[in-house]
Amino acid sequence: MFTIYQLVCTAISFLLNCFLVWLILKHSPQHTGKYKWLMMYTTCFEIFWGAFDLPAEIIAHSVGCAFIVFRINQPDAWLDKNSSSWIVLVYTAIFGASMALFASHFIYRFGSLDRSFGSRYTSGWKFGVLFFIPLVYSVWWATVVRVWFWPNEDMDEYTRDMIMEKVGVRIENISYIGAMFYNSDGNGTKTLNQSAWIGVSQMWFMIMSSMSCIFGFAILCYLRLRAQLSIVSSAVNNLQLQFFYALVLQTAIPLILMHIPITIYFVCPMLDLDLDIASSFVASTITLYPAIDPLPSFLIIKSFRNATIDVFQQVFCCRPGNKYRVRPAITISGPGREFTLNAN
Numbered sequence: 483m484f485t486i487y488q489l490v491c492t493a494i495s496f497l498l499n500c501f502l503v504w505l506i507l508k509h510s511p512q513h514t515g516k517y518k519w520l521m522m523y524t525t526c527f528e529i530f531w532g533a534f535d536l537p538a539e540i541i542a543h544s545v546g547c548a549f550i551v552f553r554i555n556q557p558d559a560w561l562d563k564n565s566s567s568w569i570v571l572v573y574t575a576i577f578g579a580s581m582a583l584f585a586s587h588f589i590y591r592f593g594s595l596d597r598s599f600g601s602r603y604t605s606g607w608k609f610g611v612l613f614f615i616p617l618v619y620s621v622w623w624a625t626v627v628r629v630w631f632w633p634n635e636d637m638d639e640y641t642r643d644m645i646m647e648k649v650g651v652r653i654e655n656i657s658y659i660g661a662m663f664y665n666s667d668g669n670g671t672k673t674l675n676q677s678a679w680i681g682v683s684q685m686w687f688m689i690m691s692s693m694s695c696i697f698g699f700a701i702l703c704y705l706r707l708r709a710q711l712s713i714v715s716s717a718v719n720n721l722q723l724q725f726f727y728a729l730v731l732q733t734a735i736p737l738i739l740m741h742i743p744i745t746i747y748f749v750c751p752m753l754d755l756d757l758d759i760a761s762s763f764v765a766s767t768i769t770l771y772p773a774i775d776p777l778p779s780f781l782i783i784k785s786f787r788n789a790t791i792d793v794f795q796q797v798f799c800c801r802p803g804n805k806y807r808v809r810p811a812i813t814i815s816g817p818g819r820e821f822t823l824n825a826n
Contacts, residue, residue, distance in 0.1 A: 491769045502525050539553050552660070554655065575620045584729070592699045622684070626681045662675050
């Protein structure tokens, strides 16, 4: 059954992201350009993520040298065990897409600052490649799961007692993906499970390549913005700075709520540490991610913030005395300078 926490997060995610779609379509700054469609792409992805996460009811645990991601098959469920396994697979594929989502943003942001790079790599049909990159990571991640982390008898036996202890059901009544990083013979001698390490190595490559791209292009964007703002301050440069700070915060949210917990979740069984410390909050933080990720756009991008305040005033402050209420200003320290974004 859905928990109140899941329902609340899903409802907030749907409302905020749908509102952000409206802001992007109706209140995007004049110089937003094609970046508007990349923002729309991310927002729609987060709507889909929140909508899929609620009915999927995914649970994650680790025990000893193994990790397992599963959903319980209720007796009255309309999906059989095999079909339910594909729900888990799609869930992991969505997570894989999220690894590359914000990397595409930073690539485009640098292309909008560096005309030479932009004309070579993000203009024309090459702009569409930025939408395709998360799909490639999604398919790749799902392929790794299907080939190297699919259910098998060894995993059944290794996790049987843990599943009964944690959720009170038999291993036959769940659909899962997972792997053991070590095999053990009758004498207690442990050897590497090659299939698990091949699979997780590919996942680490996807994670590290995405994060390297994010941090690398973020630094390049910062340096280019700093150089431009030291020469001239313009509305376009200020808009670039707003987009940059909003993107940094939007990237920090999944980094904190997803990447770090998932890293801990993988590292413990890789080191054969029987510490299920990440399992207690990994599913909760992943559910929270799409609910709060739109907030930086509301707060930092001036036109979005103004429109949001207008909506709140119309909904909650309809009294005549509030018509000309002064809106708050936000001060942002930019590279080498400081400026204030007035909402009025």
